Amino acid sequence: MQILLCIQVLVCLVLCSVPFLAAAFPELVHFGSRCWTDYSPREREQLMPLLKAMMGWMSLLASLFFTMDIHWQIRNALSGSPGPPSLWLPAGLIFGEGASIIYYLHRFDEKVQRN
Numbered sequence: 001m002q003i004l005l006c007i008q009v010l011v012c013l014v015l016c017s018v019p020f021l022a023a024a025f026p027e028l029v030h031f032g033s034r035c036w037t038d039y040s041p042r043e044r045e046q047l048m049p050l051l052k053a054m055m056g057w058m059s060l061l062a063s064l065f066f067t068m069d070i071h072w073q074i075r076n077a078l079s080g081s082p083g084p085p086s087l088w089l090p091a092g093l094i095f096g097e098g099a100s101i102i103y104y105l106h107r108f109d110e111k112v113q114r115n
Contacts, residue, residue, distance in 0.1 A: 004066055004069060004070050004073075005066075005070065007066065008062070008063060008066035008067075008070075011059075011062045011066070012059045012062060012063055015055050015058050015059040015062065016055060016056070016059050018051070018055045019048060019051050019052045019055055022036050022044070022048070022051055023048070026044060031101055031105055032101070032105075034105065036051075039108075039112065043112050046111060046112070047108050047111060047112070050104060050107055050108060050111060051104075053104070054100060054101070054104040057100055058097055058100055058101075061093065061096045061097060061100065062093065062097070065089055065090075065092070065093040065096075068089060069089055072089075
């Protein structure tokens with residue numbers, strides 16, 4: 001349980017630090033096949049609020065995943081019988097994080113094309 005809580009804090013810290021890394025070291029930030037340096041400095045400045053929102057939602061989703069996982073582990077421990085493995089939780093996290101990346105990359109493209 002304590003390990004999961006530590007991992008949750010670490011994941012959220014990493015996700016919330018991405019906008020600061022993108023501002024200081026844009027070559028370190030990648031979204032699949034795209035890199036933050038693919039955008040011009042002017043575009044990066046315009047996209048920074050979207051990047052912050054993206055990382056905030058991804059951090060919230062990861063926190064929700066870990067919270068539900070810890071909750072179910074406690075519930076299984078208190079019931080005395082091991083419940084079925086909650087494999088849909090990691091699958092949901094991966095799907096949710098991927099969907100949010102795709103959604104925000106689409107919004108990045110719209111914002112860049114509009115300006």
